[in-house]
Amino acid sequence: NAGVTQTPKFQVLKTGQSMTLQCAQDMNHNSMYWYRQDPGMGLRLIYYSASEGTTDKGEVPNGYNVSRLNKREFSLRLESAAPSQTSVYFCASSTRGAEAFFGQGTRLTVV
Amino acid sequence: RKEVEQDPGPFNVPEGATVAFNCTYSNSASQSFFWYRQDCRKEPKLLMSVYSSGNEDGRFTAQLNRASQYISLLIRDSKLSDSATYLCVVNADYKLSFGAGTTVTVRA
Numbered sequence: 155n156a157g158v159t160q161t162p163k164f165q166v167l168k169t170g171q172s173m174t175l176q177c178a179q180d181m182n183h184n185s186m187y188w189y190r191q192d193p194g195m196g197l198r199l200i201y202y203s204a205s206e207g208t209t210d211k212g213e214v215p216n217g218y219n220v221s222r223l224n225k226r227e228f229s230l231r232l233e234s235a236a237p238s239q240t241s242v243y244f245c246a247s248s249t250r251g252a253e254a255f256f257g258q259g260t261r262l263t264v265v
Numbered sequence: 266r267k268e269v270e271q272d273p274g275p276f277n278v279p280e281g282a283t284v285a286f287n288c289t290y291s292n293s294a295s296q297s298f299f300w301y302r303q304d305c306r307k308e309p310k311l312l313m314s315v316y317s318s319g320n321e322d323g324r325f326t327a328q329l330n331r332a333s334q335y336i337s338l339l340i341r342d343s344k345l346s347d348s349a350t351y352l353c354v355v356n357a358d359y360k361l362s363f364g365a366g367t368t369v370t371v372r373a
Binding site (some may be wrong): 181185187189191194196197198199202203205207212241242244246248250251252253254255256257258259 | 280296299305306309310311314350352353356358359360361362363364365366
């Protein structure tokens with residue numbers, strides 16, 4: 155069972171570069187999420203998509219864009235990476251009211 | 266005010282001890298509640314759902330108090346393998362909100 159798959163697992167970017175983090179789930183979940191986790195900060199919601207075709211800002215959306223490409227895929231884009239975006243990024247999916255399942259995370263360093 | 270607040274700990278307990286901690290949530294319309302476990306900044310994994318009547322899963326007991334808007338987790342007979350960060354999670358209208366986590370270290 156694949157569950158939630160994130161790519162890449164590791165990435166180093168230079169300040170100003172752009173990149174897209176990919177996330178796909180095979181559990182037929184309606185909702186998908188992107189979180190970032192900084193040391194000692196817990197998970198903070200960047201964007202979420204309650205259903206295919208909708209996206210909403212979370213707690214820390216600045217500097218990011220998302221696309222809900224279809225029911226399975228939810229991508230996160232950094233248009234111009236900054237050192238403050240160095241973090242671990244987690245994608246998750248769920249059905250309404252049910253628990254979320256997470257990808258293994260992307261460890262991003264911006265130098 | 267954060268949507269979910271947790272006691273960060275750390276709780277440092279000997280094997281066999283009982284440890285308990287809480288979290289509070291701000292959205293009274295929240296519909297479902299969970300405890301997750303996270304090891305060394307790996308992906309969080311579901312520990313247990315939390316039901317209104319309270320529920321047990323082996324050595325773990327979760328309680329929900331909707332009137333006071335708090336959730337608790339109790340771990341009995343702690344094992345070394347229980348050392349982790351425990352995340353309180355609240356689901357309201359498709360949006361999952363996480364607490365910052367409570368760190369528990371069980372020592373031999």
